[in-house]
Amino acid sequence: MSYVPTPPTQGGCRTAPILKERGQREVFCGLTGIIWLHRKMQDAFFLVVGSRTCAHLLQSAAGVMIFAEPRFATAILEEADLAGLKDAQDELDAQVERLLARRPDIKQLFLVGSCPSEVIKLDLAKAAERQSQKHGPNVRVLNFSGSGIETTFTEGEDACLACMVPVLPETDARQLIVAGALPDVVEDQMLDLLRDMGVDVVRCLPTRTAADELSVGPNTVFALTQPFLGETHAALLRRHARHIPAPFPYGEEGTTAWLAAVAQEFGVDAETFARVTDAPRARARAAIAKASEPLRGKSVFLLPDSQMEISLARFLARECGMTPIEVGMPYIHDALHGPDLDLLPAGPQISEGQDVDKQLDRVRAARPDLTVCGLGLANPLEAEGLTTKWAIELVFTPVHFYEQAGDLAGLFSRPVRRRAILGLEAAE
């Protein structure tokens, strides 16, 4: 197998100086991840131990979705808990008991930490251990933090997946784990591609149900589908699994490079690889060419939000003809983001962390054709005449692998096209 994406003629960004900023940030917290995780994990329940603010965030983020039996809730810490007047551990135990008695369908229960639970130092690990002993093996109780003090909105998924890794059974089997929550239909496309290449011992993290087999060990290799899985990466390494570094599977090129890295690990020959990928590659290229037309020759500024920014900038620069001005990331992790940085043509300022006022000054000075940012910044920037794309939509929408590559380009071109139409209307 020998597919290697063409390196940029002017060099890549892996060794580019990084502007590091620490200041006020404008991001959602990690509780947001529950919205897509609870859809993926069919018998899991997420119990946020938090305040009314946390409950509101979840309700409004889940917004339009209506469930007969929701699979997330908030155990509200009242003022007496926060003041340390009551034993919050006892109250939490009682809530968990009630929940599990009422909902025998729950096979995995996640106690999710929040800012308030962290401020009062409520030990959720201990609570999870106690409940696991009591309810195991029927229900697995784990804990992770979605607190805005510690996480950006995509790190909630990372924390959730990472907390599952230490309790996975050990195996010596040679296998591939693909980590990252993908919509089922996208996950199936990926599994089909790998199977057609002869890579068939593939497990996904997270699994769809608690009963799905997943174990890990020294003969496990793993690939990530989401660029925000730094803790999960570390947790899998601690279980002696080996990472397959690759660009992330966004766009035709990213998908091909990701599949090629896996194919190389499993000794797939070039002919088989071409047989499996040629047709979907051609479809993806055609879809991107069409959807990216309004983006060609335009500039883009990506603010740090989803942690997908470097991979998306690579896609926008190389496959959609855009010029990135600045590519901001909450955190940059060389093992995860290095392969995409290698392919991102040199030129943009790479920045890590955020000092939001200074960064907005740079956006205003550059006046990019498109700004990718969080919801809180999008409206004010639109009011200043800038065109924006909400980063959170990129996480809620299926964008990975070949069949979604055109949709990914379309997510960026829609606001540009809309602005062009509005501009024409204004001129009339």
Ligand code: SF4
């Ligand atoms: Fe707000 Fe913190 Fe609760 Fe997130 S975890 S909703 S940032 S209080």
